[in-house]
Amino acid sequence: MSAFKPVLTQHIHQQDCHTLPFYQSEGGYSALEKVLTMDPEDVIDVVKNSNLRGRGGAGFPAGIKWGFLPKDMVKPTYLINNADESEPGTFKDRLLINKAPHQMLEGMLIAAYAIRCNLAFIYIRGEFYKEAEVLEKVLSEAYAANLLGKNILGSKYDLDVIVHRGAGAYICGEETALIESLEGKRGCPRLKPPFPALEGYLKCPTIVNNVETLSNLPHIINQGAEWFRSIGPEKGPGPKLYCVSGCVNSPGVFEEPMGTSLKKLIYENAGGIKNGNQLKAVLPGGSSSAILTAEEAVVLNMDFDSLMDAKTMLGSAGIIVMDDTVDMVQACLNIARFYAHESCGQCTPCREGTTWLVKMLTRMVQGGGTAGDIKMLYEITDNIGGLIDFSKGSFGKTICPFGEAVAWPVRSFVEKFEAEFINYIPQQETVA
Amino acid sequence: MPFIKIDEKEFEVAKGITVLQAALANGIEIPHYCFHPVLEVVGSCRMCLVQVEGMPKLQASCNTSIGEVALDKKLDGKYDMVVNTQTDAVKQERKNILEFLLLNHPLDCPVCDQAGECYLQDYTFKYGNAHSRFKEEKRVRPSESLGSNIVINQDRCILCSRCVRFTREISGTNELFVQNRGYHSKVSILKDKPLENLMAGNVADICPVGALLNTDYIHKNRFWNLDTIPSVCQDCSAGCNVDVFSQRDEIFRLTPRENHDVNGYFMCDIGRYGFHRFEEIERVNQPLVRNGKSFDVIDWAEAIQKTADLIEQSNGKTAGIVSPFHTNESNFLLGLMINGMLGMLPAIQAEEITYPSGFRISADRSPNQRGMNNICGGLAEDLSSEIKTQAIRGLYILDDGVDRELDDAWKEILAKMDFLIVQSYAMTDLAKLAHIVLPGLAPYEREGTITNDQDRIQWLRPSLSIKAESKPDWEILMLVNNALNKKAENFTGLDDVIIKMGEQFPNYSGITLFKIATQGIALNGKKM
Numbered sequence: 001m002s003a004f005k006p007v008l009t010q011h012i013h014q015q016d017c018h019t020l021p022f023y024q025s026e027g028g029y030s031a032l033e034k035v036l037t038m039d040p041e042d043v044i045d046v047v048k049n050s051n052l053r054g055r056g057g058a059g060f061p062a063g064i065k066w067g068f069l070p071k072d073m074v075k076p077t078y079l080i081n082n083a084d085e086s087e088p089g090t091f092k093d094r095l096l097i098n099k100a101p102h103q104m105l106e107g108m109l110i111a112a113y114a115i116r117c118n119l120a121f122i123y124i125r126g127e128f129y130k131e132a133e134v135l136e137k138v139l140s141e142a143y144a145a146n147l148l149g150k151n152i153l154g155s156k157y158d159l160d161v162i163v164h165r166g167a168g169a170y171i172c173g174e175e176t177a178l179i180e181s182l183e184g185k186r187g188c189p190r191l192k193p194p195f196p197a198l199e200g201y202l203k204c205p206t207i208v209n210n211v212e213t214l215s216n217l218p219h220i221i222n223q224g225a226e227w228f229r230s231i232g233p234e235k236g237p238g239p240k241l242y243c244v245s246g247c248v249n250s251p252g253v254f255e256e257p258m259g260t261s262l263k264k265l266i267y268e269n270a271g272g273i274k275n276g277n278q279l280k281a282v283l284p285g286g287s288s289s290a291i292l293t294a295e296e297a298v299v300l301n302m303d304f305d306s307l308m309d310a311k312t313m314l315g316s317a318g319i320i321v322m323d324d325t326v327d328m329v330q331a332c333l334n335i336a337r338f339y340a341h342e343s344c345g346q347c348t349p350c351r352e353g354t355t356w357l358v359k360m361l362t363r364m365v366q367g368g369g370t371a372g373d374i375k376m377l378y379e380i381t382d383n384i385g386g387l388i389d390f391s392k393g394s395f396g397k398t399i400c401p402f403g404e405a406v407a408w409p410v411r412s413f414v415e416k417f418e419a420e421f422i423n424y425i426p427q428q429e430t431v432a
Numbered sequence: 433m434p435f436i437k438i439d440e441k442e443f444e445v446a447k448g449i450t451v452l453q454a455a456l457a458n459g460i461e462i463p464h465y466c467f468h469p470v471l472e473v474v475g476s477c478r479m480c481l482v483q484v485e486g487m488p489k490l491q492a493s494c495n496t497s498i499g500e501v502a503l504d505k506k507l508d509g510k511y512d513m514v515v516n517t518q519t520d521a522v523k524q525e526r527k528n529i530l531e532f533l534l535l536n537h538p539l540d541c542p543v544c545d546q547a548g549e550c551y552l553q554d555y556t557f558k559y560g561n562a563h564s565r566f567k568e569e570k571r572v573r574p575s576e577s578l579g580s581n582i583v584i585n586q587d588r589c590i591l592c593s594r595c596v597r598f599t600r601e602i603s604g605t606n607e608l609f610v611q612n613r614g615y616h617s618k619v620s621i622l623k624d625k626p627l628e629n630l631m632a633g634n635v636a637d638i639c640p641v642g643a644l645l646n647t648d649y650i651h652k653n654r655f656w657n658l659d660t661i662p663s664v665c666q667d668c669s670a671g672c673n674v675d676v677f678s679q680r681d682e683i684f685r686l687t688p689r690e691n692h693d694v695n696g697y698f699m700c701d702i703g704r705y706g707f708h709r710f711e712e713i714e715r716v717n718q719p720l721v722r723n724g725k726s727f728d729v730i731d732w733a734e735a736i737q738k739t740a741d742l743i744e745q746s747n748g749k750t751a752g753i754v755s756p757f758h759t760n761e762s763n764f765l766l767g768l769m770i771n772g773m774l775g776m777l778p779a780i781q782a783e784e785i786t787y788p789s790g791f792r793i794s795a796d797r798s799p800n801q802r803g804m805n806n807i808c809g810g811l812a813e814d815l816s817s818e819i820k821t822q823a824i825r826g827l828y829i830l831d832d833g834v835d836r837e838l839d840d841a842w843k844e845i846l847a848k849m850d851f852l853i854v855q856s857y858a859m860t861d862l863a864k865l866a867h868i869v870l871p872g873l874a875p876y877e878r879e880g881t882i883t884n885d886q887d888r889i890q891w892l893r894p895s896l897s898i899k900a901e902s903k904p905d906w907e908i909l910m911l912v913n914n915a916l917n918k919k920a921e922n923f924t925g926l927d928d929v930i931i932k933m934g935e936q937f938p939n940y941s942g943i944t945l946f947k948i949a950t951q952g953i954a955l956n957g958k959k960m
Contacts, residue, residue: 169613186610191475191495343614345591346476352532355615359568376565383528386489396489397525399475 004231006255007239008215012099018134020141023102029147031221035110036155043114047217049225053236055092056082056173056210057286057315058401059304066115066207068197075204079112079120080182083211084166084173086125087286088338089318092241093211095253097124097131100215101138105161107214109147110221112159115207120161123178126168135163170342174400175208176200177344188344189400212241232258236304244270246321247277259303266297266321277323281416285315287335288405290412312412328420332413333361339406347398353384354406369425374414377421381411434500434512442511447500451493451515452480462517463526463555465640466592467494470697470789471601477592479555481525485514490525493517523559530560536571538587546642548655552590573618578608579627581647581701582636586618589643595619595635602698603631604788619643631787633704637687638697648705649685653677661895662689662950664882665703666757666799666875670792671884672699673950676707676876676895683707683876683895691951693888700785700793710874713833714859717900720869727869732901732911739828739868740915742851746825748772751815753829754808756798758905759880759892760940761929762872763800764807765909766830769916773822774808775815778842780834794885798832799892803883806955807937816841825849828912830905831856831863833874855908870912872905873898880906880926881948883955890952891945 011017011026023029035043048063069077081104085093096104112120124132139161142148150158164182166172172181176190179201200206216238220228229237240258242265245251249271256265262282266272273279282297283289290312292300300310307314322331340354357380364373385407386397396404414421433444438451438460445454450473455462465477473494481490485507493515500512507514516522533552541547573586591610596619599608607627611620621627627635636644658677665672665686672695674686686707688699719735720727730738743750752770754763756779767774784795805811812818827846831854838846838861846852846865854866857874879894898904903911906929914920923929927944934941939955947953 191473191492340615341613345610345612345614345617346474346593348476348478348529348532348590351591351614351617352535356532356535356566356568363568370567383532397478397481 004239004257007219008096008100008103008212008241009253009255012095017099018101018138020102020138020145020147023100023106027222028102028218029106031218032106032109032113032147033153035113035221036153036157040114040116043110043221046225047114047220050220050228051225051235051237052213052216052220052228053238053304054210055212055216055240055316057087057288057313059236059314062209062213065197065209066111068195069115069205069207070198073116073205076119077115077117078201078204078206079108079115079117080175080178080201080206080208081108081120081122081211081214082173082175082178082208083122083124083128083131084178085128085211085316086168086170086173087288087316087318088335089243089245089283089286089320090316091243091245092253092317094128094131095241096211096215097128098134101134102142103218104211104215105138105142105147107217108161109152109159110217111207111209111214113157115205117207118158118160120159121182121201122161122163123172123182124163124165125172126166129165132163132165139163169344170338171344171400171402174402177400178208179206186344188346189402191399232260233301233303233305240302240317242269242302242317242319244319244321246319247274247323247326248272248321249274256302259301259306262292262300262302262319263298265302265319270321273321273323275323277325279321280324280326281322281328283318283320283322283409285313286318287320287338287409289313289315290408291416293416312408328413328417329361329365329424332410333358333365335409335413336361336406339402343402343406347403349384350398350403350406353380353403356380357384357406357410364421364424367424367426369421371425373425374418374421377414378411381407381414385411434498435510436498436513436515437507437511438515439517445498448497451482451484451491451496451498451513454498455493455515455517460517462493463551463559464494465551465590466594468594468597468638468697471594471597471638474593474597477529477590479526479529481522481529483516483519483522485516490521526555526559527561530556531565533590534560534564535566536587537590538570538572540588543651544585544588544642545645545650545652545655546588546639550642551640552588552642571615576620577626577647578619578621578644579632581705582627582632583645583647583650584619585643585645588641589619590641591617591619592640593619594638594640595644598631598635598638599627599629602634602787602789602791603629605629605631607632608635630700630702630785630793631698631791633701634688634698646685646704653679653684658684659895661893663876663893663895664799664890665699665706666882666892667700667703667706667797668794669756669796669799669801669885670695670794671799671882671886671888671890671952672703673890673952674699674703676893678895681896689950693952693954694884694886694890696789696791698791700791702793707876710876713857713874715874715899715902716856716859716863716869716871717902718871719901720866720871722867732903735868735870736908736911736915739853739870739912742826742853742867743769743828743912743916746850749823749825751775751812751819751822751824751827753777753827754804754811755830755832756796756801756804757832757834757875758800758804758830759878759882760800760803760807760889760933761880761926762830762905762909763804764933764936765906765913765929766828767808769909769913770828773812773818773824774810775812775818776804777829777832778836778839780832780836796885799884800882802885802887803881803889806883806939807933816845819845826851826853828853829855829862829866831858831860831872833858833860835861855905857902870908871900871902872908873902877902878905881930881943881945884952887955888952889940889943889948889955891948891950 181187
């Protein structure tokens with residue numbers, strides 16, 4: 001394999017890379033021009049053929065998602081760009097918004113054209129204030145250049161894009177909670193079915209795609225589905241942004257092909273473990289993925305299926321690296337606390353269970369652990385997130401996957417670092 | 433129609449209904465909290481999870497609809513769906529959910545008004561664990577007032593959101609919402625928009641636990657001490673079906689009783705708290721006869737005889753004043769007795785209120801205007817002028833029991849009468865003018881039929897016993913009638929009166945209390 005050259009982030013180090021003149025000088029919006037002459041169905045076919053899988057976390061094939069839209073549409077269709085990047089350890093979309101916003105917007109235009117949508121939204125997390133301003137500027141540039149609005153580039157195709165700032169809730173990254181929030185309601189996930197492709201924003205067919213997913217589209221159109229499939233594993237190919245953070249020398253976002261080894265990402269891209277310490281554990285896909293021990297991590301490739309086989313997930317590719325100075329019980333408590341704070345509170349297991357975990361872990365950390373606590377941690381996480389059996393798919397017990405998102409990491413922490421948890425239980429308790 | 437099996441029962445169900453609806457309609461209990469038949473399905477309590485064959489994980493039965501599958505995909509060659517509500521996984525899941533719900537619950541059943549009719553209590557006994565594994569500190573939150581009649585005990589709330597959806601979908605008033613997030617979620621109001629609407633009381637009824645409480649009933653009694661009588665609300669002509677809860681001749685509360693042809697699941701607060709009106713009222717306990725400015729107590733035989741004499745002496749110049757507050761039977765017997773001019777007092781009207789869900793509070797605030805009109809055909813349109821032209825000398829008044837300002841024309845009529853006979857349970861303004869007062873029964877003591885404004889005849893059942901020497905209104909009228917008429921008709925009970933009424937009014941023929949039962953009958957067999 002020839003050396004991989006970044007695709008999505010190829011220009012991010014250049015001056016003014018976020019501006020329209022720059023993007024156009026690098027051939028930007030040529031994919032859009034091409035698409036505007038195509039039949040929307042053919043655009044969907046190209047994306048289906050590329051095997052592009054969603055970069056937001058679930059990894060659902062984008063083309064297939066679009067294919068779920070009702071064929072005889074009487075209601076308007078909406079496209080929502082999910083820029084609510086809120087998974088701890090994930091900061092790739094922010095980079096794309098800041099440094100390559102027109103690439104993302106071109107992707108949105110392509111997607112919107114393919115699904116016959118005339119009004120699209122960018123739902124951006126509330127904390128991304130600066131990014132929202134960048135986007136507003138980008139949109140006004142695009143409107144001025146007739147890349148948005150009526151009769152785009154003389155094609156008779158119309159599209160308006162609205163930037164909507166969220167209020168900073170983690171759960172609003174879940175597509176149905178995002179839609180509720182966009183409608184002005186409380187950000188609580190909806191019961192499914194119906195899925196957004198049939199009943200989404202204002203009960204109309206809606207497609208929600210992640211920033212990175214959309215950013216891939218111009219390249220797929222320009223260079224073809226086959227080119228895309230040649231990068232990384234066939235079943236989930238393409239360039240991928242990996243966010244490496246934690247106990248590494250140079251944390252950051254790195255673009256590598258899908259399926260790049262975790263070892264390379266940590267030791268080469270991110271410059272290895274800080275202070276010469278030893279690698280202890282890795283959360284490969286943001287804080288909601290199951291943790292990997294150092295031994296597991298160094299032999300794994302970062303793609304959807306390899307990580308699924310290892311009983312964790314690629315998620316948002318937020319790689320959180322922990323070295324041997326990290327106290328796993330404290331880290332686990334930290335994660336549990338985050339999820340307890342962010343639970344929307346609809347479903348009983350998630351609302352009650354997350355705080356139970358926090359109370360219990362806090363008690364353990366403060367020295368009040370009891371003999372039965374380990375067993376209880378297993379049982380509570382099972383009761384919140386359901387049995388975790390990757391061969392049979394998700395066994396969630398709640399409306400949205402938030403339950404699993406807290407159960408998986410916490411359970412995996414206890415499972416893989418049980419000794420550390422036992423250490424927190426006073427001696428007399430363990431004997432008894 | 434899909435053919436399904438739930439546990440060992442097989443049955444056909446309407447296409448598109450949910451597993452939970454199918455189960456409940458066929459007598460299979462699936463515990464649930466957030467589901468309510470008329471509210472949007474949110475599937476958040478997770479209590480109703482069941483095993484659906486072919487699905488890897490447990491399904492929320494409230495959100496699993498039943499469709500027809502292709503012939504070759506039928507389970508066991510015949511079923512469109514096979515559901516099991518009794519597997520180990522389902523049973524374990526119920527335990528788990530109940531454990532979560534009880535983590536911060538104060539377990540204060542001994543002082544909780546909901547005890548005995550609480551789904552948290554019942555399901556815990558039936559499906560839950562006997563012991564708690566929760567070693568941490570429970571959350572304690574203060575109770576809050578949501579409106580003038582409703583308080584919320586936040587510690588008992590399980591956040592099923594029924595009340596929130598009620599104010600959004602049924603009353604359309606939107607006072608309630610869930611405030612904060614996750615563990616800190618609580619049902620709340622905006623400071624300047626408390627839960628003040630005429631349907632507010634229903635939120636306490638639909639609360640499956642002891643969180644929402646009517647201040648009117650808090651700590652007044654225990655559910656199991658109360659006798660429950662299915663009856664009909666008498667505060668407007670919509671005729672909402674109610675359950676009247678009483679103990680030792682005291683009413684403690686009214687709750688709506690399900691009737692899809694009338695009120696659905698709800699009632700308004702006017703009717704709900706209306707029974708208090710009768711608690712303070714000055715009752716007439718014995719027959720009274722005028723003696724100058726005051727009354728003398730007389731016995732019933734004398735009172736009946738005196739009444740009959742007055743009517744007889746008037747030589748057909750006695751008019752009957754029927755009442756939309758009285759039963760069909762009482763009005764019918766008064767009509768039978770007078771056999772001449774009938775009229776009524778000015779009707780009591782107020783604003784008609786219709787809620788987005790279709791629930792209605794009628795402008796006519798009497799319970800039986802329609803029935804009275806059906807039974808007493810030809811009421812005098814302009815009573816005061818009729819009285820003048822026909823030279824009426826006396827009135828037999830079935831008193832509404834409601835004081836109201838009478839206009840000058842009426843005051844003039846009353847002043848001119850030679851005699852007034854008032855049949856009333858209360859010492860109303862009218863009764864104070866009477867020559868003879870015959871003590872009848874108060875609204876929650878009465879029995880009989882009333883017809884709502886949609887022509888549905890309903891059974892008004894008594895919840896309270898007869899006070900002192902009062903007699904049922906129909907019986908008083910029968911006695912007077914018999915004293916007047918040599919051809920005495922000794923009705924032994926209400927059903928006799930109803931049969932007699934049916935002979936004269938074909939709409940009402942063939943009706944018995946037994947047939948009316950708890951759901952009423954649409955007159956003429958028309959579905960209302």
